[in-house]
Amino acid sequence: MDWHILAQQLVNGLTLGSIYGLIAIGYTMVYGIIGMINFAHGDVYMVSAYLTAICLAVLFSCGIDSLPFALLATLVAAMLITAAYGWTIERIAYRPLRGSNRLAPLISAIGMSLVLQNGVQLSQGARTQGVPSLIPATLRFGDEETFVQITLVQVMIVVVSLASMALLHWLIGRTTLGRQCRATQQDRRMAAILGIDTDRIISTVFVIGAAMAAIAGVLVTLNYGSFDFYIGFVTGIKAFTAAVLGGIGSLPGAMLGGLILGLSEALFSGMVNTDYKDVFAFSLLVLVLIFRPTGLLGKPEVEKV
Amino acid sequence: MPEQEPLLDIQQLDARYGAIQALRGVSLRVERGEIVTLIGANGAGKSTLLMSIFGDPRPSAGHIRYLGRDITGLPTHAIAKLGIAQAPEGRRIFPAMRVEENLLMGATPLGMQHIDTDLIKVFELFPRLKERRDQRAGTLSGGEQQMLAIGRALMSRPQLLLLDEPSLGLAPLVTQRIFAILGEIRATGTTIFLVEQNARQALKLAQRGYVLVNGAIRLSGSGEELLANPEVRQAYLGIRA
Numbered sequence: 001m002d003w004h005i006l007a008q009q010l011v012n013g014l015t016l017g018s019i020y021g022l023i024a025i026g027y028t029m030v031y032g033i034i035g036m037i038n039f040a041h042g043d044v045y046m047v048s049a050y051l052t053a054i055c056l057a058v059l060f061s062c063g064i065d066s067l068p069f070a071l072l073a074t075l076v077a078a079m080l081i082t083a084a085y086g087w088t089i090e091r092i093a094y095r096p097l098r099g100s101n102r103l104a105p106l107i108s109a110i111g112m113s114l115v116l117q118n119g120v121q122l123s124q125g126a127r128t129q130g131v132p133s134l135i136p137a138t139l140r141f142g143d144e145e146t147f148v149q150i151t152l153v154q155v156m157i158v159v160v161s162l163a164s165m166a167l168l169h170w171l172i173g174r175t176t177l178g179r180q181c182r183a184t185q186q187d188r189r190m191a192a193i194l195g196i197d198t199d200r201i202i203s204t205v206f207v208i209g210a211a212m213a214a215i216a217g218v219l220v221t222l223n224y225g226s227f228d229f230y231i232g233f234v235t236g237i238k239a240f241t242a243a244v245l246g247g248i249g250s251l252p253g254a255m256l257g258g259l260i261l262g263l264s265e266a267l268f269s270g271m272v273n274t275d276y277k278d279v280f281a282f283s284l285l286v287l288v289l290i291f292r293p294t295g296l297l298g299k300p301e302v303e304k305v
Numbered sequence: 306m307p308e309q310e311p312l313l314d315i316q317q318l319d320a321r322y323g324a325i326q327a328l329r330g331v332s333l334r335v336e337r338g339e340i341v342t343l344i345g346a347n348g349a350g351k352s353t354l355l356m357s358i359f360g361d362p363r364p365s366a367g368h369i370r371y372l373g374r375d376i377t378g379l380p381t382h383a384i385a386k387l388g389i390a391q392a393p394e395g396r397r398i399f400p401a402m403r404v405e406e407n408l409l410m411g412a413t414p415l416g417m418q419h420i421d422t423d424l425i426k427v428f429e430l431f432p433r434l435k436e437r438r439d440q441r442a443g444t445l446s447g448g449e450q451q452m453l454a455i456g457r458a459l460m461s462r463p464q465l466l467l468l469d470e471p472s473l474g475l476a477p478l479v480t481q482r483i484f485a486i487l488g489e490i491r492a493t494g495t496t497i498f499l500v501e502q503n504a505r506q507a508l509k510l511a512q513r514g515y516v517l518v519n520g521a522i523r524l525s526g527s528g529e530e531l532l533a534n535p536e537v538r539q540a541y542l543g544i545r546a
């Protein structure tokens with residue numbers, strides 16, 4: 001095994017892991033606050049990939065030729081519209097079921113996921129779509145034969161992901177809104193007694209999770225260039241794995257779990273076999289669930305009252 | 306001068322958990338400036354009454370008026386904004402938050418305007434909390450957690466403070482300390498509605514009291530009257546008639 005392959009896989013793994021981490025945030029925050037897995041979250045991410053392509057196409061057809069502006073506008077638009085999806089999903093699929101048994105919102109989540117997949121398939125078509133490679137810039141280290149290649153998009157992915165996570169970490173840890181989120185997560189009834197509109201906080205958490213998934217969707221679309229209505233499924237399950245790995249309910253856990261999953265998946269692909277990388281990722285999930293069900297940073301489940 | 310309406314006026318309140326009827330036609334009043342206590346055995350419905358004032362469980366019949374206004378159907382968080390605060394059964398502090406953050410949570414209805422002065426006031430009342438302000442609340446002792454729950458409730462500058470068994474699980478000395486502080490809180494103009502199983506101390510402190518049996522009010526009267534009542538003495542003070 002050559003050093004450059006190893007280094008290349010570390011770069012790829014870091015990129016992939018940042019994406020998993022961003023999407024995992026949505027799973028972990030929603031689970032933390034209402035104790036359910038939002039199975040439609042991967043599809044929210046998928047929607048943001050389509051939004052990226054649509055926004056870029058609209059901007060370029062309007063004659064915008066500043067790439068940084070187009071990217072920024074696309075990011076903002078994708079985040080806003082995806083956040084609106086997150087808000088709406090909570091409103092129509094989960095809120096009416098609050099207080100019912102645990103199974104009902106789970107079924108509703110799977111239903112919502114199918115609605116999004118089929119809705120996008122109907123409106124956008126089933127074939128794979130793509131955006132042209134907009135940022136070809138690449139850094140190379142090494143000589144002609146053995147080199148490590150880092151694209152500018154990969155650098156953007158890592159930088160933007162880490163910055164978003166840091167911002168979110170600050171928001172949850174230091175602001176009034178963040179304190180209200182944590183209070184609602186720890187004891188929803190008590191939070192309400194203290195004057196917190198807990199329904200509003202739950203909506204906010206869906207909005208934040210969706211906006212983070214939108215950042216991931218924009219970055220991935222810029223990186224790979226192609227997507228279809230089904231990408232939310234596999235990526236969603238991977239990000240969910242990352243959330244469980246890090247300890248579901250824990251924000252730093254989602255980031256850590258994403259990075260570990262991304263890195264180990266990339267190293268496995270580079271050193272062992274690419275075809276089995278998904279099998280590897282899910283084996284990791286099974287192992288974590290057997291040996292450390294609360295994940296790396298998770299706390300043992302406390303039954304909610 | 307027209308007679309002022311009571312601060313809290315509960316009429317014919319029913320509340321249920323599915324098939325279990327926890328409150329049956331409860332009527333009671335709390336006037337401004339009083340300490341009123343509600344005593345009763347385990348499962349009598351005391352906590353249910355305090356929680357139903359906050360709309361959870363939502364009463365199935367009857368009315369709750371606060372300053373003359375019917376608040377029976379309001380959402381829980383809206384009731385907190387009217388000037389009612391609760392230190393609930395089991396304290397329900399946020400264990401993973403620091404002590405100071407717990408107190409800040411209590412200030413939610415005021416929108417963080419008076420944080421600094423109010424923190425100072427709570428720390429004057431409970432110096433222990435000041436020493437522990439950066440500690441995780443879950444690491445506090447039971448007495449300190451109770452102080453935190455009361456301090457947190459005070460951060461919203463409530464007119465009416467609801468307390469659910471603040472003495473539960475505390476050593477007698479700590480209980481005495483907390484009851485003394487309740488007197489101080491009342492002296493600052495906050496009205497207190499105190500649920501207790503510690504009937505003797507509660508009735509000594511309170512101006513008036515009610516006795517709840519099986520979800521219904523069985524007796525009411527001034528603190529002294531109830532302390533002298535044979536039924537109360539036998540059932541709640543452990544004195545044979």
Ligand SMILES: Nc1ncnc2c1ncn2[C@@H]1O[C@H](COP(=O)(O)OP(=O)(O)OP(=O)(O)O)[C@@H](O)[C@H]1O
Nearest residue numbers: 322325327345346347348349350351352353354502
């Ligand atoms: N969440 C609930 N679901 C179902 N029944 C409940 C619930 N909470 C309380 N009950 C029942 O309602 C009745 C009144 O309970 P409540 O907690 O109000 O009593 P309490 O007077 O506060 O008792 P304690 O002194 O033990 O705190 C009890 O029979 C109890 O079992």
Ligand SMILES: [Mg+2]
Nearest residue numbers: 351352353394
């Ligand atoms: Mg009780």
